[in-house]
Amino acid sequence: MKKTAHRARRSGAAPRSGHGVRPPRSPFRSRTSYETLPKGSVELEQYADYTPLKLQNPVGASVLYGASQFQTEFEYGITDRLELGLYVTIRAPRPTPSRTSRR
DSSP states (O other): HHHHHHHHHHHHHOOOOOOOOOOHHHHHHSOOOOOOOOOOEEEEEEEEEEEEEEEOOOSSSSEEEEEEEEEEEEEEEESSSSSEEEEEEEEEEOOOGGSSSSO
16 A cells, blocks of 8 residues: 555556545544523423441541432523533531541
């Protein structure tokens, strides 16, 4: 292939390519669709997440702690193809050794 391209450049002709050979498909050529809200529509979603954790207090004893997180999502359809999304997340602070109970 290199020799053919080199000869073609010398003679001024276009380099040969195999018939039926296609260039590799680019991963960026695919299209993805995303459903948006119609213009003027509003959507509100709330999520709650609870994760039990096992922590150790300063004495070395295991303490169970429930880590919770709450998220509110507000979406507004600016146009039929554009929407605004605002997210608010509230999470309880993780206890430090001074705030854990000593049992």
